[in-house]
Amino acid sequence: MTGSTSGSRLHLPRYLREDDSLRTPIGFPDYRSTALRAPLRTPVDLPHRLTEVTGPVLGEDRVLARDADLTWRNDGEAIGQRILVHGRVLDSDGRPVPDALVEVWQANAAGRYRHVVDNWPAPLDPHFDGLGRVVTDSLGRYEFLTIKPGAYPWGNHHNAWRPAHIHFSLFGRAFTQRLVTQMYFPGDPLFEQDPIYNAIPAAARHRAVSRYSLERTQDNWALAFEWDIVLRGTDQTPLETDDDGDVA
Amino acid sequence: MNPLDVPPDPAVPHEPRSGQRGSGFLTAPFRLGTTPSATVGPYLAIGLSWPDGIWAADEGTRDGVWIRGRVLDGAGDVVPDAMVETWQADPDGGFASPEDPRGVASYPGFRGYARAQTSTGEFGVFTLKPGRVPDGHGGLQAPHIDVSVFARGLLDRVVTRIYFADEADANAEDVVLRELPEDRRSTLVADRTEDGYRLDVHLQGERETVFFAV
Numbered sequence: 524m525t526g527s528t529s530g531s532r533l534h535l536p537r538y539l540r541e542d543d544s545l546r547t548p549i550g551f552p553d554y555r556s557t558a559l560r561a562p563l564r565t566p567v568d569l570p571h572r573l574t575e576v577t578g579p580v581l582g583e584d585r586v587l588a589r590d591a592d593l594t595w596r597n598d599g600e601a602i603g604q605r606i607l608v609h610g611r612v613l614d615s616d617g618r619p620v621p622d623a624l625v626e627v628w629q630a631n632a633a634g635r636y637r638h639v640v641d642n643w644p645a646p647l648d649p650h651f652d653g654l655g656r657v658v659t660d661s662l663g664r665y666e667f668l669t670i671k672p673g674a675y676p677w678g679n680h681h682n683a684w685r686p687a688h689i690h691f692s693l694f695g696r697a698f699t700q701r702l703v704t705q706m707y708f709p710g711d712p713l714f715e716q717d718p719i720y721n722a723i724p725a726a727a728r729h730r731a732v733s734r735y736s737l738e739r740t741q742d743n744w745a746l747a748f749e750w751d752i753v754l755r756g757t758d759q760t761p762l763e764t765d766d767d768g769d770v771a
Numbered sequence: 772m773n774p775l776d777v778p779p780d781p782a783v784p785h786e787p788r789s790g791q792r793g794s795g796f797l798t799a800p801f802r803l804g805t806t807p808s809a810t811v812g813p814y815l816a817i818g819l820s821w822p823d824g825i826w827a828a829d830e831g832t833r834d835g836v837w838i839r840g841r842v843l844d845g846a847g848d849v850v851p852d853a854m855v856e857t858w859q860a861d862p863d864g865g866f867a868s869p870e871d872p873r874g875v876a877s878y879p880g881f882r883g884y885a886r887a888q889t890s891t892g893e894f895g896v897f898t899l900k901p902g903r904v905p906d907g908h909g910g911l912q913a914p915h916i917d918v919s920v921f922a923r924g925l926l927d928r929v930v931t932r933i934y935f936a937d938e939a940d941a942n943a944e945d946v947v948l949r950e951l952p953e954d955r956r957s958t959l960v961a962d963r964t965e966d967g968y969r970l971d972v973h974l975q976g977e978r979e980t981v982f983f984a985v
């Protein structure tokens with residue numbers, strides 16, 4: 524108990540790590556590009572100290588009003604099925620994560636990205652760039668209007684097609700909470716042959732799939748899909764002292 | 772008498788019963804399953820490019836340093852489609868974050884966070900060398916930067932740290948470095964260059980960088 528009275532002992536939250544059986548592994552043999560890129564050694568445990576429990580504040584100043592509507596670019600409307608994607612950003616304690624930057628990017632309705640290395644012969648849409656940014660509100664809610672992305676081939680194996688997906692990048696409050704992921708659409712027939720989807724342990728795959736939302740679907744306007752994103756929460760058990768070099 | 776018909780006595784403090792079967796309370800704390808990660812894929816530049824991404828410190832800030840390096844794969848080839856993110860303390864050891872229990876620090880011209888892509892063959896971020904940060908036990912950590920690397924072919928980010936070769940004394944007593952096998956410590960230590968520091972990230976191979984589970 525010596526440290527607890529010295530004033531030099533910092534009481535920091537400890538961010539819970541999801542069980543390995545529910546986390547996407549860094550490498551997955553069926554996803555071939557991981558072979559030379561995913562580290563092979565076991566990572567070293569890094570106790571959460573100040574650098575890990577803090578994180579940048581990135582809010583409204585990084586976002587323009589138009590960034591929440593991907594369907595209108597260059598004075599024209601993107602081609603495709605208009606969809607409203609919405610949900611909440613929470614931590615695993617169930618607390619909303621307010622004022623959090625959410626960055627999204629996606630292919631157009633034909634499955635083509637506006638990117639120099641995407642050259643498969645599907646049309647580009649002059650009115651779609653595939654980039655969106657929003658900040659969660661005080662209740663952790665986000666929403667953006669876009670078009671449903673198409674599937675695209677990617678050469679990983681014979682007849683490899685990515686299921687329709689939207690890429691998401693999120694900052695929570697802390698370095699430990701950083702997340703980059705992909706949102707899928709319910710019932711996609713391409714799930715079965717997609718190693719990026721199947722790299723997620725079976726028991727956690729449903730967490731990557733959005734839900735069709737009739738409640739938010741807008742009559743004569745747009746389908747709605749709901750997807751809640753859960754970042755790591757903290758261990759609420761107070762740690763008074765410990766002797767293993769961890770921060771209590 | 773139906774217990775539901777008895778109004779609660781405000782003089783009696785509310786005490787939930789312990790978490791036993793049938794008590795109506797869960798024994799385990801409430802938890803939501805976390806969203807699984809996925810690769811950024813090859814088109815990360817669409818969603819993650821910022822005009823001011825590389826500036827953890829404003830351009831021209833006095834004592835600013837460039838931290839540069841390559842990301843290399845298991846064949847020794849340069850990875851041209853990675854993103855490197857850095858997060859660190861300011862030169863006084865404070866963080867521009869409300870999560871710092873010592874309070875939010877503010878250091879002129881300094882954001883503490885940068886992101887850089889490797890499309891030119893290497894990443895480069897402009898920053899200030901961090902100060903020493905308490906280790907939570909009355910000691911100080913050596914100056915360090917927390918790093919995340921994202922890329923096609925990585926289904927989750929990998930996390931590492933950058934330390935500085937010209938901080939040998941501080942490095943020798945750092946709680947994290949000290950615990951690593953001696954021959955692997957150097958994978959985290961950036962060399963001094965003319966305008967800053969340089970450190971390559973080796974995703975695999977002989978010199979595989981030390982990566983951390985956070």
Ligand SMILES: [Fe+3]
Nearest residue numbers: 685688690812
């Ligand atoms: Fe994609």
